[in-house]
Amino acid sequence: MNASARKNISGQFIELTGGITHYESGGVHTGKVIILVHGFSVPYYIWDGTYDSLVKAGFHVIRYDEFGRGFSDRPNFVYDAVLYRTQLLDLVTSLKLQTPVSLAGVSFGGAVVSDFAAHYPKLIDKIILIDPVYAFGKIDAPEMIANYKMAIDHEKQANGQLDDFKYPEQFPGWVDKYKVQMQYKGFRHALISTRNNYSPDSIISNYHRLSGLQKKILLIWGREDKTVSFQYSDSLRKILPVDFFPVDDARHLPYLEKPTLVNQKIISFLKEY
Numbered sequence: 001m002n003a004s005a006r007k008n009i010s011g012q013f014i015e016l017t018g019g020i021t022h023y024e025s026g027g028v029h030t031g032k033v034i035i036l037v038h039g040f041s042v043p044y045y046i047w048d049g050t051y052d053s054l055v056k057a058g059f060h061v062i063r064y065d066e067f068g069r070g071f072s073d074r075p076n077f078v079y080d081a082v083l084y085r086t087q088l089l090d091l092v093t094s095l096k097l098q099t100p101v102s103l104a105g106v107s108f109g110g111a112v113v114s115d116f117a118a119h120y121p122k123l124i125d126k127i128i129l130i131d132p133v134y135a136f137g138k139i140d141a142p143e144m145i146a147n148y149k150m151a152i153d154h155e156k157q158a159n160g161q162l163d164d165f166k167y168p169e170q171f172p173g174w175v176d177k178y179k180v181q182m183q184y185k186g187f188r189h190a191l192i193s194t195r196n197n198y199s200p201d202s203i204i205s206n207y208h209r210l211s212g213l214q215k216k217i218l219l220i221w222g223r224e225d226k227t228v229s230f231q232y233s234d235s236l237r238k239i240l241p242v243d244f245f246p247v248d249d250a251r252h253l254p255y256l257e258k259p260t261l262v263n264q265k266i267i268s269f270l271k272e273y
Helices: 050-056 081-094 108-119 143-152 154-164 174-182 187-197 200-211 232-239 259-271
Strands: 012-016 019-027 033-037 060-064 101-106 124-130 217-222 243-247
Touching: 012 081, 019 050, 019 081, 033 050, 033 081, 033 108, 050 060, 050 259, 081 108, 101 108, 108 124, 108 200, 124 259, 143 187, 154 174, 200 232, 217 232, 217 259, 232 243, 243 259
Parallel strands: 033 060, 033 101, 101 124, 124 217, 217 243
Antiparallel strands: 012 019, 019 060
16 A cells, blocks of 8 residues: 555545554534544445535534555554554544544444543544444454465455345445455455454443443444344443434445435434534
8 A cells, every 4th residue: 555556546645653544524624523433344435425414414524444444554563442543543633623523433433433432532522333343253263374265265255245235236336346455465464453453342341431421322223234233232222321223124334225314313413412
């Protein structure tokens, strides 16, 4: 990943302590800030639609590629909670964003958002969790072997992204778009290292810590999610007081399958006092 790879790429780039981060900033810069955090492997384009809706609604909207994904750097680091937390903090401070900011995280992004809020509660206004990760396990193989298996199964991994949708035929080009980031060195390491070093216990403990912060939290979940089972919404609601918004006829990315319904809910939640 270098300047040549980033040539003619939309969005912006900023040098943070961990490396260059690809991001996009839009909307009213005097408006309330909402930062969109993507999931485990699909970069910031996963927020297409929601980003545009929030911009049109008058918010200052930021979305970015986590290290190892999209067009951000792929540092040869340990991908643990500290790395993700630091990248987000650096982004907030380097862009001189008006705090407190609201955060929205989908899937693994829910863990990143919760961890950040637990460590920097004064920087946070509202929190949106969409089908957030709950159980998270290590890869049962040394990284070298896991890397090899991922390399030979890259087509399966790319095609597997369609499992997040109930109606994948409505998202032509989704697999090809995902494949772009796969050709650059460091992508597989980022995914494997995250699985092996992002503590599953910390994910649950951060949800518990959030429960004591008195933050307004919106929990959105597709009822037919096959990636992070809808049943985990019951587990999470036993921990967190939330505004719960289940979405019928949708899987793991309900804001993409039911954009009007879900985006209107997000906007209403953010505008509440």
